[in-house]
Amino acid sequence: EAQVTQNPRYLITVTGKKLTVTCSQNMNHEYMSWYRQDPGLGLRQIYYSMNVEVTDKGDVPEGYKVSRKEKRNFPLILESPSPNQTSLYFCASSRGGLYYEQYFGPGTRLTVT
Amino acid sequence: GIQVEQSPPDLILQEGANSTLRCNFSDSVNNLQWFHQNPWGQLINLFYIPSGTKQNGRLSATTVATERYSLLYISSSQTTDSGVYFCAVEGNRDDKIIFGKGTRLHILP
Numbered sequence: 001e002a003q004v005t006q007n008p009r010y011l012i013t014v015t016g017k018k019l020t021v022t023c024s025q026n027m028n029h030e031y032m033s034w035y036r037q038d039p040g041l042g043l044r045q046i047y048y049s050m051n052v053e054v055t056d057k058g059d060v061p062e063g064y065k066v067s068r069k070e071k072r073n074f075p076l077i078l079e080s081p082s083p084n085q086t087s088l089y090f091c092a093s094s095r096g097g098l099y100y101e102q103y104f105g106p107g108t109r110l111t112v113t
Numbered sequence: 114g115i116q117v118e119q120s121p122p123d124l125i126l127q128e129g130a131n132s133t134l135r136c137n138f139s140d141s142v143n144n145l146q147w148f149h150q151n152p153w154g155q156l157i158n159l160f161y162i163p164s165g166t167k168q169n170g171r172l173s174a175t176t177v178a179t180e181r182y183s184l185l186y187i188s189s190s191q192t193t194d195s196g197v198y199f200c201a202v203e204g205n206r207d208d209k210i211i212f213g214k215g216t217r218l219h220i221l222p
Contacts, residue, residue, distance in 0.1 A: 043199065044212070099143075100161075
């Protein structure tokens, strides 16, 4: 079954404690991206990756890091989380940007206290 | 960067009604898609439509690229149509994907 998986699904943490949200896809997709969704703001792209070892900033990259060492995985790293990063996070993949069908993960709800 | 505006922000309709959702974008785009986020948070592709018209059952979409807008039509609404509808674009200057803030649709039984 074609899918994008994210872990954890829910996370409550404290300010400053480094965390990683994993994202994995089993469709051999070139393009992967991370979004955050906040009430009234829609989805905002954090980072995207066109292929292995190629990453670029989206609209709201501050406070986040990503890496793309393998095609299937695209982890999101918060080195020093702050309360303003409390949000719902989605990972997505496609064969190549918005030209192709987007596959979204189930979301990770992060709370930073 | 490209600005994407969706209207209306909220819409409440009775089951069986028709609706039109609008997406305006501020610059030329290479790609445009419409998505539905159901009440459980799942995001689903509806249409890839950078220009022209497409139909899929009760849903159809039209994009007029030269005038920088897209419309999503929902006919004979059902309660399962409830949720948030997003328009997303990809510009021709980079590969960023920009979403609008969405239209929240409530279909009452």
